[in-house]
Amino acid sequence: MTAPLLSIQGLTKAYPGVVANDDVSFEIGKGQIHALLGENGAGKSTLVKMIYGLVTPDSGRMEIAGQPHAPATPLQARDAGVAMVFQHFSLFDALDVAENIALGMTDPPPMRDLAARIREVSHAYGLPLDPDRIVGDLSAGERQRVEIVRCLLQDPRLLIMDEPTSVLTPQEVEILFATLRKLAAEGTAILYISHKLEEIRSLCDAATILRLGKVVGRCDPRETSARELAEQMVGSTLSSPARPEHTPGDTLLTVENLSLPPAHAFGTPLRDIQITLARGEVLGIGGVAGNGQDELLAALSGERLSPRGTVTLDGSDLSRAGPEARRKAGLLSAPEERLGHAAAPDMSLTENALLTGHGRKGLTGRGFIDWRGAAGFARDIIAAFDVRTPGEGTAARALSGGNLQKFVIGREVLQGPTVLVVNQPTWGVDAAAAAAIRQALLDLAEAGAGVIVISQDLDELMEISDRFAALNEGRLSAPVPAATLDVKRIGLMLGGAHDMEAAE
Amino acid sequence: MISLEKRPTPSRAWTYATPFLAVALTVIAGGLMFAALGKDPVAAIRTIFYDALFDPQFAAYSRPQLLVKAGPLILIATGLALGFRAGVWNIGAEGQYIIGALTGAAVGLALYPADTRMIFPLMVIVGALGGWAWAMIPAILKTRFNTNEILVSLLLVYVAENLLASMAVGRLRNPEGGGFPGSRNLSQWDSAANPELIADTGMHWGVVAAFIAVIFAYILLNRHLTGFHIRLAGQAPRAARFAGVEPTRLVVLCLGISGALAGLAGIFEVTGPAGQISIDFNVGYGFTAIIVAFLGRLHPIGIALAGLLMALTYIGGELASFMLGIPAAAIQAFQGMLLFFLLAVDVLTNYRVRLGRREASA
Numbered sequence: 066m067t068a069p070l071l072s073i074q075g076l077t078k079a080y081p082g083v084v085a086n087d088d089v090s091f092e093i094g095k096g097q098i099h100a101l102l103g104e105n106g107a108g109k110s111t112l113v114k115m116i117y118g119l120v121t122p123d124s125g126r127m128e129i130a131g132q133p134h135a136p137a138t139p140l141q142a143r144d145a146g147v148a149m150v151f152q153h154f155s156l157f158d159a160l161d162v163a164e165n166i167a168l169g170m171t172d173p174p175p176m177r178d179l180a181a182r183i184r185e186v187s188h189a190y191g192l193p194l195d196p197d198r199i200v201g202d203l204s205a206g207e208r209q210r211v212e213i214v215r216c217l218l219q220d221p222r223l224l225i226m227d228e229p230t231s232v233l234t235p236q237e238v239e240i241l242f243a244t245l246r247k248l249a250a251e252g253t254a255i256l257y258i259s260h261k262l263e264e265i266r267s268l269c270d271a272a273t274i275l276r277l278g279k280v281v282g283r284c285d286p287r288e289t290s291a292r293e294l295a296e297q298m299v300g301s302t303l304s305s306p307a308r309p310e311h312t313p314g315d316t317l318l319t320v321e322n323l324s325l326p327p328a329h330a331f332g333t334p335l336r337d338i339q340i341t342l343a344r345g346e347v348l349g350i351g352g353v354a355g356n357g358q359d360e361l362l363a364a365l366s367g368e369r370l371s372p373r374g375t376v377t378l379d380g381s382d383l384s385r386a387g388p389e390a391r392r393k394a395g396l397l398s399a400p401e402e403r404l405g406h407a408a409a410p411d412m413s414l415t416e417n418a419l420l421t422g423h424g425r426k427g428l429t430g431r432g433f434i435d436w437r438g439a440a441g442f443a444r445d446i447i448a449a450f451d452v453r454t455p456g457e458g459t460a461a462r463a464l465s466g467g468n469l470q471k472f473v474i475g476r477e478v479l480q481g482p483t484v485l486v487v488n489q490p491t492w493g494v495d496a497a498a499a500a501a502i503r504q505a506l507l508d509l510a511e512a513g514a515g516v517i518v519i520s521q522d523l524d525e526l527m528e529i530s531d532r533f534a535a536l537n538e539g540r541l542s543a544p545v546p547a548a549t550l551d552v553k554r555i556g557l558m559l560g561g562a563h564d565m566e567a568a569e
Numbered sequence: 570m571i572s573l574e575k576r577p578t579p580s581r582a583w584t585y586a587t588p589f590l591a592v593a594l595t596v597i598a599g600g601l602m603f604a605a606l607g608k609d610p611v612a613a614i615r616t617i618f619y620d621a622l623f624d625p626q627f628a629a630y631s632r633p634q635l636l637v638k639a640g641p642l643i644l645i646a647t648g649l650a651l652g653f654r655a656g657v658w659n660i661g662a663e664g665q666y667i668i669g670a671l672t673g674a675a676v677g678l679a680l681y682p683a684d685t686r687m688i689f690p691l692m693v694i695v696g697a698l699g700g701w702a703w704a705m706i707p708a709i710l711k712t713r714f715n716t717n718e719i720l721v722s723l724l725l726v727y728v729a730e731n732l733l734a735s736m737a738v739g740r741l742r743n744p745e746g747g748g749f750p751g752s753r754n755l756s757q758w759d760s761a762a763n764p765e766l767i768a769d770t771g772m773h774w775g776v777v778a779a780f781i782a783v784i785f786a787y788i789l790l791n792r793h794l795t796g797f798h799i800r801l802a803g804q805a806p807r808a809a810r811f812a813g814v815e816p817t818r819l820v821v822l823c824l825g826i827s828g829a830l831a832g833l834a835g836i837f838e839v840t841g842p843a844g845q846i847s848i849d850f851n852v853g854y855g856f857t858a859i860i861v862a863f864l865g866r867l868h869p870i871g872i873a874l875a876g877l878l879m880a881l882t883y884i885g886g887e888l889a890s891f892m893l894g895i896p897a898a899a900i901q902a903f904q905g906m907l908l909f910f911l912l913a914v915d916v917l918t919n920y921r922v923r924l925g926r927r928e929a930s931a
Binding site: 412 | 792804805
């Protein structure tokens with residue numbers, strides 16, 4: 066290997082109570098695609114933020130092409146040739162593509178020249194973009210292209226990508242990978258952050274594995290199995306959830322011809338959704354972010370009402386019933402956004418247990434709250450779902466994402482739902498907690514409930530679903546038995562490649 | 570360099586300590602201001618906080634004023650706090666206060682000179698309804714047409730003030746008043762009077778109502794599901810909808826309660842301390858109550874204490890400007906400091922102050 070492009074020596078960064086990075090060292094060569102692997106909280110984000118100048122390290126040194134690299138701001142990092150595509154897009158919905166890109170540039174050229182450059186660069190890398198389109202109208206995959214093209218216009222020497230595929234269909238992922246390989250062949254180094262192991266195995270030539278802020282392994286991912294990688298990440302052997310054979314029972318939930326206009330300007334309408342869910346069944350609903358997942362959950366939870374006859378549980382029409390009435394009838398749900406939607410951030414776990422549990426758990430009498438009962442319910446959830454917290458008086462926002470997610474799912478599961486609908490149940494949750502949550506959902510189905518899991522994690526859906534359906538632009542495909550599916554078929558169900566072409 | 574670090578959980582100790590810290594800082598900063606004006610700061614502070622209640626010469630007059638002024642402030646602020654907790658911003662309590670006084674007084678005056686103690690309760694009920702109805706205007710406009718309740722309720726104050734002026738010189742004017750503006754004196758008509766219940770304490774029915782409202786609000790917020798939903802809607806509106814809270818219902822409820830309580834304060838005022846409908850019987854309690862609500866942390870017990878403190882700065886301030894010649898503007902600045910420091914030190918509840926190098930967060 067030639068001299069490394071980026072070399073990191075003994076980088077350490079501590080926050081009060083936690084060492085985010087502890088003596089981290091690694092190197093990336095010119096033209097190398099280097100994977101940074103680790104669970105949530107392993108320190109991947111802190112590490113790349115230091116490279117990108119968002120966080121200053123406590124100690125250690127970085128070099129780019131032999132020159133010391135100590136950026137105090139992202140601007141200095143960009144000047145040194147570092148570009149980054151964030152997991153969460155930083156785009157303005159109401160502006161067009163060229164305006165969004167100009168906003169991220171220190172010295173933008175005239176708009177007409179910029180538009181021409183955007184066309185040229187985006188076509189050269191197989192990511193065609195129309196500079197005049199309004200960003201709010203773009204799909205998630207297209208928005209990501211805007212972010213990537215924004216980086217490419219800087220001619221970066223090092224491109225950092227943070228979980229880029231979570232918003233893409235498998236076909237879009239292939240196109241992205243072709244682009245990245247082309248970039249690498251031209252000499253750009255790529256630091257690729259992900260926890261999707263198969264992707265890393267097919268894309269990257271080197272990997273550094275982080276656990277609890279420390280480098281715990283380096284390997285060539287092409288020669289290491291996904292299971293070995295996962296066990297290095299987690300630090301223990303993994304058990305897969307048990308899914309016993311069963312035959313589905315009678316129908317619990319029917320959704321018929323459910324159409325809803327979008328709730329806001331850039332929302333997704335629901336178009337003619339049909340669902341039947343049987344007792345003991347897990348229905349997996351896949352889809353790329355922003356294709357109607359939130360809207361479908363809101364229509365099932367009762368946050369949005371739908372025309373009469375569209376949502377029926379156990380023979381009773383719930384279309385016009387609000388969230389509380391649906392809970393009483395046995396239709397429970399857990400939205401994707403934990404803080405602020407499923408739970409109130411500044412309220413204690415006791416209060417958050419009361420939030421959805423007061424009716425089914427009998428925690429109120431004539432409107433007066435039984436605080437002792439609510440605290441007891443919160444303690445039951447904490448105990449049954451192994452929620453790590455000092456106690457039920459702790460504010461929800463003080464819990465880590467995984468622990469709060471266990472609490473939120475546990476709160477619904479322990480209420481004994483007839484049907485439970487969850488959106489992204491393991492998003493941003495570490496592997497051990499994710500396994501526990503999936504097992505709880507399977508146990509619930511085993512006990513006779515119906516479960517709908519909306520998720521963008523296809524591996525998760527394949528693992529726990531009996532049947533699989535895909536959401537694409539607010540339409541739900543006809544469900545197919547999960548056992549008969551492969552990734553290619555799922556990709557086509559998710560809407561294929563949204564008219565993208567591979568890099569030549 | 571000083572930096573602030575968000576606490577994982579709000580500090581309980583600071584929640585209780587910040588009001589006292591704010592009062593202490595106000596005393597220091599206010600003392601400096603009085604000194605800069607060439608007045609003796611110790612004497613000024615002592616006059617405001619101590620002489621008003623305990624000076625043998627003045628206390629006889631000013632001590633009862635404490636409850637007279639604190640009563641309507643607490644009554645109005647308690648209602649406002651429920652709305653503020655839910656994120657419903659009723660800024661127009663002053664208007665609801667005026668309308669409550671007008672409607673209640675009008676019903677009483679229509680029955681003049683009947684001699685039955687039933688008239689006073691009737692006036693109280695109609696006064697509460699009047700305030701409620703005035704608050705329903707922003708409530709309905711908000712729920713139907715999504716207007717901003719802050720603007721609508723505030724602008725309705727000016728409508729109410731003009732209505733008051735028109736009534737005081739028109740329909741409600743005392744026919745035996747020799748043409749002077751203002752209604753008959755309600756406090757001197759036994760059927761309608763809201764008398765001092767215990768001599769020399771300032772205690773009247775409005776003060777009783779204020780303390781009952783405080784107790785009810787406390788129970789509502791801490792023990793009742795509706796109160797829980799009010800707090801939830803204010804802190805996490807999406808979570809509230811997920812829990813099944815109807816935003817529309819909450820807007821109507823909160824504006825209704827705060828309007829009714831402001832209306833009550835109005836009718837108790839014109840039948841008691843003010844005595845009659847006059848062009849300027851309202852002295853801004855409806856606006857000051859907003860300050861009281863925040864000073865009391867939107868907590869009913871806190872509001873009771875804040876109302877008393879606010880009333881004390883009023884009567885103490887009056888005494889200080891009378892005794893020491895401190896300009897009225899300086900007293901207002903002193904009251905402003907109190908609110909300023911209270912809001913400023915609030916940051917300690919949710920943040921920890923750190924001395925040292927500033928760092929970007931993870």
